[in-house]
Amino acid sequence: MVGTALLRKLPGMLLVLGVLATPVGSSAAEPSAAQEIGAGNAQFGKQKVQSENCQECHGLNGVGLAPSAPKLAGQYANYLVKQLQDFQSGARRHPVMTAMAESLSDDDRADIAAWFSSSQPMSGSGAIPSLIARDLFIRGDFNRNILPCKSCHGETGRGQYAETGSYPVIGGQHMIYLREQLRNWRAEIRTNSAGGIMNSIAKALSDEEIEALASYISGM
Ligand code: HEC
Numbered sequence: 001m002v003g004t005a006l007l008r009k010l011p012g013m014l015l016v017l018g019v020l021a022t023p024v025g026s027s028a029a030e031p032s033a034a035q036e037i038g039a040g041n042a043q044f045g046k047q048k049v050q051s052e053n054c055q056e057c058h059g060l061n062g063v064g065l066a067p068s069a070p071k072l073a074g075q076y077a078n079y080l081v082k083q084l085q086d087f088q089s090g091a092r093r094h095p096v097m098t099a100m101a102e103s104l105s106d107d108d109r110a111d112i113a114a115w116f117s118s119s120q121p122m123s124g125s126g127a128i129p130s131l132i133a134r135d136l137f138i139r140g141d142f143n144r145n146i147l148p149c150k151s152c153h154g155e156t157g158r159g160q161y162a163e164t165g166s167y168p169v170i171g172g173q174h175m176i177y178l179r180e181q182l183r184n185w186r187a188e189i190r191t192n193s194a195g196g197i198m199n200s201i202a203k204a205l206s207d208e209e210i211e212a213l214a215s216y217i218s219g220m
């Protein structure tokens with residue numbers, strides 16, 4: 001048992017140290033299942049989600065009804081682990097999630113992330129047509145330092161696995177949650193993206209553009 005526990009832990013530790021963060025034998029845009037699911041045990045994760053009551057807001061399979069609680073289904077495991085670490089350390093703040101993440105161990109985070117990342121991926125009910133949003137998503141606006149969302153979050157918002165970690169899935173996410181996060185990045189209420197990249201992008205966006213992007217992306 002000790003041996004298995006160690007073996008189970010080791011890849012997680014390496015992942016945290018960034019040792020396994022470089023995809024081996026696959027392109028950055030197409031992560032292998034192992035990279036998406038990470039080092040955790042999905043079945044243990046399912047049990048932990050239930051015993052911790054995460055499903056009350058996020059749904060057992062990672063799609064909950066509360067529009068401010070993000071869908072977690074099909075999200076990258078290492079992104080989920082990072083967010084749970086950030087809530088625990090205070091790098092990302094939210095009254096409910098800070099409390100929910102407080103008692104989770106490294107194993108808990110890896111297992112829960114494995115469970116949600118292996119669920120049927122989130123999706124929207126068709127992109128809401130918006131020229132403003134589509135343009136920003138695909139082309140960005142270089143005069144205002146807005147990089148195209150597509151370059152990191154992928155053509156259809158499915159995100160991508162990168163050497164530095166993962167660019168999260170945003171396509172098909174709840175509209176209310178997306179809008180809230182873009183506002184939070186802009187107001188620096190959320191500051192946990194590497195190099196402050198999401199803060200500098202969101203600061204250039206108007207209210208109207210945030211509204212349009214959130215609707216457009218949630219439909220993907
Ligand atoms: C009472 C409702 C509630 C419960 C219970 C809850 N969450 Fe959350 N969760 C939220 C909300 C709301 C957010 C969005 C926080 C924000 O706006 O920054 C969130 C955010 C998250 C995120 C960040 C996702 C992203 O896309 O960035 C993760 C991961 C997460 N929760 C996991 C969990 C886990 C694991 C549990 C159980 C241990 C849990 N949550 C329990 C409401 C809840």
Ligand code: HEC
Nearest residue numbers: 147148149151152167168178181182192193194197198213
């Ligand atoms: C240079 C890469 C890059 C570009 C370009 C980019 N993002 Fe991001 N984005 C990220 C990273 C990295 C994160 C996750 C940060 C973290 O660890 O919390 C993120 C997070 C987000 C989140 C929060 C997701 C969640 O589940 O909480 C939203 C929403 C988002 N981005 C929207 C956008 C939009 C809209 C655009 C285009 C206007 C955009 N991003 C452009 C890298 C990028």
